[in-house]
Amino acid sequence: MKKILLLFCILFSSVFFFACTKVELNPEPVPIPPIPKGNGVAVLSWDIVSTNIVQEPLGEVRYRIYFGIDSGEYLWEKDVGTGTIEDDRVSYTFRDLGEGNEYFFVVRAYSSGGESSNSNEVSKFVEQFRSQAPKKRLFFSEPLLFYLFYHSLIASFSI
Numbered sequence: 592m593k594k595i596l597l598l599f600c601i602l603f604s605s606v607f608f609f610a611c612t613k614v615e616l617n618p619e620p621v622p623i624p625p626i627p628k629g630n631g632v633a634v635l636s637w638d639i640v641s642t643n644i645v646q647e648p649l650g651e652v653r654y655r656i657y658f659g660i661d662s663g664e665y666l667w668e669k670d671v672g673t674g675t676i677e678d679d680r681v682s683y684t685f686r687d688l689g690e691g692n693e694y695f696f697v698v699r700a701y702s703s704g705g706e707s708s709n710s711n712e713v714s715k716f717v718e719q720f721r722s723q724a725p726k727k728r729l730f731f732s733e734p735l736l737f738y739l740f741y742h743s744l745i746a747s748f749s750i
Contacts, residue, residue: 623666627689631717633696636682637710640700651702656683658696662712665697690719 640652653672657665674681688694693716697709 626667627660627692628687629689629717631685631688631690631692633685633688633694633715633717634682635685635696635698635713636680637698639676639679639681640707652700653702654681654683655699655701655706656685656696657699657709658685658694660692660694662695662714665695688717690717692717 635656637654640654651673653670654674656669656671657667658669659666669683669685671683674683685694693714695712695714697712699709700707
């Protein structure tokens with residue numbers, strides 16, 4: 592009898608606990624922070640993905656770049672289409688990246704046949720923008736120029 596009573600209490604407390612606990616099946620999505628903006632530039636380039644390495648036609652191969660400011664965590668993606676192709680390499684230039692950040696990048700190829708896995712990760716630290724100090728200009732006032740010119744004439748024509 593004690594065992595049945597104990598089992599009933601355990602079962603009842605479990606049901607009561609789960610009935611009173613709110614389980615959220617569809618939590619609110621965590622907002623993705625904006626990409627830090629600045630004057631930084633990063634140029635990525637990679638080998639073209641060949642479509643003849645598989646049996647079935649893939650259609651046009653395009654590329655997506657996934658990137659973030661933590662290694663292995665890619666918060667943002669950029670569909671670069673076919674990119675810029677030159678000498679069997681594809682490249683893409685990121686502009687307006689925030690200075691003082693290290694960015695981590697991976698590339699994936701995709702087509703009608705699906706999407707590839709990540710490429711090797713590469714990183715780029717975007718240096719703080721340093722403005723160059725203004726160049727010092729040497730300005731002469733008219734009296735000083737006249738003085739220098741006059742004394743050079745006297746020195747060159749003196750006897």
